[in-house]
Amino acid sequence: MKEIKPPKKPVIYYYIVILIVVMLLNTFLFPAIVRHSIKEVDYGTFLTMVDQGKVKQVQIEDDYITFKPKTGDTVYKTGTMNDPDLVNRLHKANVKFAKVVPRENSPLITFFWTWVAPLLIFILIGQWLTKRMQSRIMGGGGNGFPFGKSNAKVYVESETGITFNDVAGQDEAKEALQEIVDFLHNSKKYVDIGANIPKGALLVGPPGTGKTMLAKAVAGESKVPFFSISGSEFVEMFVGMGAARVRDLFKQAKAKAPCIVFIDEIDAIGKSRNSSMAGGNDEREQTLNQLLTEMDGFEPDKGIVILAATNRPETLDKALLRPGRFDRRVPVELPDLAGREAILRVHARKVKLADNIDFNVIARATAGASGADLANIVNEAALRAVRLGRNRVTQNDLEESVEVVIAGYQRKNAVISMKDKLTIAYHEIGHALVAAKQSHSAPVHKITIIPRTSGALGYTMQVDEKETILMTKEQALDKITTYMGGRAAEEIIFKTITSGASNDIEQATKIARSMVTRFGMSDEFDMMALETVNNPYLGGDTTLLVSAETASKVDAEVLKIIKTCHQNAKTILLNNIDKLHELTKYLLEKETITGEEFMAILSGKQLETV
Ligand code: ADP
Numbered sequence: 001m002k003e004i005k006p007p008k009k010p011v012i013y014y015y016i017v018i019l020i021v022v023m024l025l026n027t028f029l030f031p032a033i034v035r036h037s038i039k040e041v042d043y044g045t046f047l048t049m050v051d052q053g054k055v056k057q058v059q060i061e062d063d064y065i066t067f068k069p070k071t072g073d074t075v076y077k078t079g080t081m082n083d084p085d086l087v088n089r090l091h092k093a094n095v096k097f098a099k100v101v102p103r104e105n106s107p108l109i110t111f112f113w114t115w116v117a118p119l120l121i122f123i124l125i126g127q128w129l130t131k132r133m134q135s136r137i138m139g140g141g142g143n144g145f146p147f148g149k150s151n152a153k154v155y156v157e158s159e160t161g162i163t164f165n166d167v168a169g170q171d172e173a174k175e176a177l178q179e180i181v182d183f184l185h186n187s188k189k190y191v192d193i194g195a196n197i198p199k200g201a202l203l204v205g206p207p208g209t210g211k212t213m214l215a216k217a218v219a220g221e222s223k224v225p226f227f228s229i230s231g232s233e234f235v236e237m238f239v240g241m242g243a244a245r246v247r248d249l250f251k252q253a254k255a256k257a258p259c260i261v262f263i264d265e266i267d268a269i270g271k272s273r274n275s276s277m278a279g280g281n282d283e284r285e286q287t288l289n290q291l292l293t294e295m296d297g298f299e300p301d302k303g304i305v306i307l308a309a310t311n312r313p314e315t316l317d318k319a320l321l322r323p324g325r326f327d328r329r330v331p332v333e334l335p336d337l338a339g340r341e342a343i344l345r346v347h348a349r350k351v352k353l354a355d356n357i358d359f360n361v362i363a364r365a366t367a368g369a370s371g372a373d374l375a376n377i378v379n380e381a382a383l384r385a386v387r388l389g390r391n392r393v394t395q396n397d398l399e400e401s402v403e404v405v406i407a408g409y410q411r412k413n414a415v416i417s418m419k420d421k422l423t424i425a426y427h428e429i430g431h432a433l434v435a436a437k438q439s440h441s442a443p444v445h446k447i448t449i450i451p452r453t454s455g456a457l458g459y460t461m462q463v464d465e466k467e468t469i470l471m472t473k474e475q476a477l478d479k480i481t482t483y484m485g486g487r488a489a490e491e492i493i494f495k496t497i498t499s500g501a502s503n504d505i506e507q508a509t510k511i512a513r514s515m516v517t518r519f520g521m522s523d524e525f526d527m528m529a530l531e532t533v534n535n536p537y538l539g540g541d542t543t544l545l546v547s548a549e550t551a552s553k554v555d556a557e558v559l560k561i562i563k564t565c566h567q568n569a570k571t572i573l574l575n576n577i578d579k580l581h582e583l584t585k586y587l588l589e590k591e592t593i594t595g596e597e598f599m600a601i602l603s604g605k606q607l608e609t610v
Helices: 011-028 043-051 086-092 107-138 171-185 187-193 211-222 241-256 282-297 337-348 359-365 371-387 395-407 418-436 473-494 499-517 548-575 577-590 595-602
Strands: 038-040 055-060 064-069 075-079 153-155 200-204 226-230 259-264 304-310 328-331 444-448 459-462 531-533 542-544 592-594
Touching (some): 011 107, 043 055, 043 064, 043 086, 171 187, 171 211, 171 304, 171 328, 200 211, 211 226, 211 259, 211 304, 226 241, 241 259, 241 282, 241 304, 337 359, 359 395, 418 473, 418 499, 418 548, 418 577, 418 595, 444 595, 473 499, 473 548, 473 577, 499 531, 499 548, 548 577, 577 592, 577 595
Parallel strands (some): 038 075, 200 304, 226 259, 259 304
Antiparallel strands (some): 055 064, 064 075, 153 226, 444 592, 531 542
């Protein structure tokens, strides 16, 4: 079959050629058409010329008359009069009635107006619209075809204003990045010895741990410009634009070298190319290829360092990670106890604090919180202080804002019946009592039955004395037993059960399942890996690796753990039934009790009830 080749020139080119041909034909082949000079005369002159026999032919229209004299080419025109005698006069003068000026246009002109002109107009409008759209997407002036002028934010001032001092904790990450700062300061030292300077580093960690901040701090410490763009900004509507943006970004960066280029969420373009089915996403692939080309393209001593951040390192294309590209991997993990305390202190520098603030307590209550969460807690505390008309942030503000971030705001006006309140109080004391009577549980810090906007009707907060990284089997079992405590109390006291334990059930099952499938804490499966974690930084969803038969055995094992813990919780409560009643009564009166109050009652001290 013959291949149809696309036209090389735009359609408008052919239309212009046709137009010129039509014009030329008009001028040279049909020259007689419509090129008369017409002279206007008054009606009297016309009659005189007729009477004198000077008129050769005449054409009478409704509102004008055109006529030709016997001599000369000039055509005359005059207005009509209600003149019944005119026809006789013309007869007498032997004037012919004939067309003087042809009325219809040339066929070519007609063709032009009916076919060529409308199409031309459409094409022009179409081209104008496309241009406008392109310039809008580009955000640029739209001169010519400026495909992919990137929107990379350019910080040309020499400092981002952020230094390593602003980033609390993360000492290992800072140490790893310090070398890059040094290289930007004295690259000659490295070049002289013949070392290959790293072109890029990949900051890997959960969201909100300060990856962007660290990248800015590297630029701030090195006093070089900072270019930042998010991976998702490369993925555009039109194929090829992402690649154009990458080119443009590097062009700008080369002009400003030495500098830092920061690509946030690099997984948006850097996803493994073979992971998607059915050919994948062409646009993303092209963008990635362009990025790889650019990274290989510039000389290492140029002084451009590319930092990229991701929380899904396992999805990245291997080509991105090979030496000479993002060969350094800097883990930016969730902060530990000391890290959390340091982050709280860094952010508290910006707010006015009351004396005697104990950041350690707050840090201990926020295990698992990211830097961004902690910054948010300090800000919430400051907002609360203003709301309550104070000009300093107190310990109480901070503690309350931890709860706001964990469980939402208090729902003070929620209507809860006395019966429900009683059930909630027994449920919460059930948790607390079981926790306190076990040897591997974290101490109770606070118990409350004030409902929260997150939907929690009450909760028991436990805070570890020290940060633990490893969880023993006993601790895991005690945790599950504590979760069972709420439901167990309801069963013992009310002889019925409610829906209030749904979250406890979910959390307990999660731990029990992990014990069996990932921690090797069951006798049945010993140390066999049954599940893998797909994404350690985002939610930690898992995939079961076993046959259906084994899966049902896993379920049976999980159920066995939960049932045992449930029974243990019941036993603990039955053995301490008096304390259960006493503590619940106290909680109902106070609505919120502290860990100290709880321990005092538990150890038999008499407390003043309000
Ligand atoms: P990421 O890029 O890892 O998602 P960011 O760097 O954007 O996180 O951090 C978000 C916010 O959290 C920062 O603006 C800062 O206020 C706070 N933050 C996170 N980690 C730290 C830290 N180590 N020290 C101080 N503040 C931090």
